[in-house]
Amino acid sequence: MEAEAPRDIVTGNARIVELDEFEGLPVSEMNDEQRQALMHVIEEYLNNAVADIADAEMDRIHEAGLENLHFAWAGSTERGEGHYYRIHGPTVLIEYDNVQGGANHVHSVWRDPSNDFGDDLLRRHYEEAEHHQNDRLPAGPGGGGR
Secondary structure (H helix, E strand, O other), rough: OOOOOOOOOOOOOOOOOOOOOOOOOOOOHHHHHHHHHHHHHHHHOOOOOHHHHHHHHHHHHHHOHHHOOOOEEEOOOOOOOOOEEEEEEEEEEEEEEEEEHHEEEEEEEEEEEOOOOOOOOHHHHHHHHHHHHHOOOOOOOOOOOO
């Protein structure tokens, strides 16, 4: 990615992930040790959820293809200096940023670009589904009704 880590997670608090492309080292170019380390990091995030959800999310990552995962790093590898990493695939985005406070203040997020937690899926369904084209939507966080 970059020699210098970004000031915060790149996706910020946007409702929907807006990363146009995958960056970094693809899993297909990693050796076995690197792949195992990457999967361990992913498991650390997923295992913060209850087991059923963690298992389902890991299944989705496998179904989307481990070969589609990428690992990107920016910043220093030295203790006490700012650094950032991203794990990105079709169904997972993990960002970890430790730059602020002398690299002693972590911001981190786990998201699903294909089914983002912040996305208003019901609103999107009403807007996109043909059988709802004549329905009037109530005003909401995504804007006024139609």
